[in-house]
Amino acid sequence: MSRSSGGGEGDGGRAERASALVTDPFDAHPGLAPLRTAARAGDWAATQDFFAGLDSVDKTSVAVGAFGGIAGTETYLEKAVAALPGDPLARTLLAERYIRIGWEIRSGARAEHVSRDQFDRFHSWLRKAEQLLIEVCAEQPAYAPAWTSRITLARGLQLGQSEARRRYDRLSAHHPHHFSAQTQLLQQVCPKWGGSWEAAHGFAQECAASAPDGSHAGILVAEAHIEHWLELEDSEATAYMHGVPVRDDLRHAALVSVLHSAYRQDWHWITGHSTFALAFSLGGHLEDAARHFAALGSMASESSWQYLGNWQSRFMKFRKAALATL
Template sequence: MLWLLKSRERKAVFAMMKEAKRRGVEIDELENVMTPEEFAALLPPEKPKFKGKIPDVTRWDLPADGEVSAKEYWTDEEVLAVQESTARGEWEGAAALLASTWGDWDRRDLVTGVLGEAAAKDDEWLRAWRKARPGDAGVALVNAESLVHVAWEVRSGLRAEHVSEEQFAAFFRVLEQAEDAVREASELAPEDPTPWVSALAIAMGRQYENDRYLKVWEELTERDPQHRGAHGRALQYWCAKWFGSNEKMWEFAETAASKSPKLAPLLLVAAHEADLQGAPAWRDPRVTGALDGILAWLDGEGRDHSSTRSDRSYAAKALVENGRFDEAVEQFRHLGTRADGGMWSYYGDPRSEFLATRYAACFGATRP
């Protein structure tokens, strides 16, 4: 009976009943016709999962709870400018920004991702760019990444059993087109590792077995052995939930961390993935032994890296789990009001997870 359910559960049931009626389906069919994001949006927000007296975080010079947002946030003025110009159908700013990233492969990957996502939504400006500059390596690169975005949009975020045969057929068809686009981009700029980052996403979508995936990986690392975005994508491939295992994931993360300080945060990502699989790893020696070096990199050379905000989220979580609360509070000072780091979204309600972890940091920290 509904009256036996808790208040949040009652509200969720009523919301699902209303949505099912609106869509003309039975309530137990909703999961088949809605994405996980749409389904989660029906649920009233949970209170943060924090047991104990909630501290007043402003006493640690942190922004109040009401100011925190999980909305994607950009501080990069150049990225913001091209997002606005492509929305107006203009390509010149995008071309100039992408050209300026040559040699800074991590930034080139970031800009390519932004432009690829924009083109997946509306490619009028991309087609105008290609017409004005046929054979341009930059436009070929953005085209490849946009097709990757389109493919995953076609597939949807539903679990495989809820994706139709037609969707899967279209998904694989677009990925084949993306492979051709990657080949074109790589031939036009053979030194550029960025097309091979897109190729890694295609390899996951087309379910490459390990040996075939490693051939793509070799192409990437020949061009940039320390590419951060590529290592982030590859770590997901080697996770147990995709085509690897916990052992392969950890091996990959440890090898990456030995290459460069900017790759060491992958150990925190690995700990998080292991934790999600029910194998708590935040206090694993591989994590605790790397934390000081990761913090030094975040406050030094990595301060302005494109991955820093995401890395600080993982670092804050790791510090809380290891009882280093004052240092965790410092990471939250850097994060400010931004709960859009990828780690928080794994729990369904990124803002609540962010707040709960921040409460724990303040609760255990030295009094201000």
């Protein structure tokens, strides 16, 4: 689902603006680039070496997610799984790829706009992924990327709130502030997936309050407000994001996360600043948004911005207005 938030531009204008932004995570994060090279070459040894060199669970989950978006990798991953049936990485990467294939078939449309055939094929791919990950999680109960993908699967397979939360709790027992998993569960607890706004905002606030200052968890607060905005009618949505309570909520969340002195620019930082830049821009709080646009420079993440039609041109327009306040 997308929402337009302003006038359009000609195709030439959009192309010019889009070319000025770096949006591919492999280009935005140079440390990820060797993984793309290995994936495109179908080089399993190089893929293994890349993951073996990562120094945090957060980086591993980000890399697994980025890898899942590379088309065609399922071919060499299936060979790797067959050759190394006990390798958790091979099975997790293949499962993540199956999830992406399934979701591409389903599309991002609301359920009422997805055909029965789409749902059948979607669920077929997700069940293949689930079978792989059940085994991984049984053998490696602390393996965060597999549990993170299983939270996504719980949503796609419509397993319900309790099962999604159970999977998150199993992961958080080992990794209590794992942002990749938190952002997946946040989607689950929103009304569009059977949750409620009380649950969504509550979970975001719970994560932000319990995490150390300078963590990524505050980003969830902005994500929850953007999700809420998306569900409201135009005038109500505008009033919601312009409201002082939301503005103050966003300011506090930004200060304890991406704007905190303890925050470190790992592979979530572009998503974090992009999300706050959008939330503040939607509320007309341009001076607040400016700090995040300034931090981003030419970088941008589509994570939440994709909800806007022609999001890259909208990003550029909002950025220009915000930076003019500095």
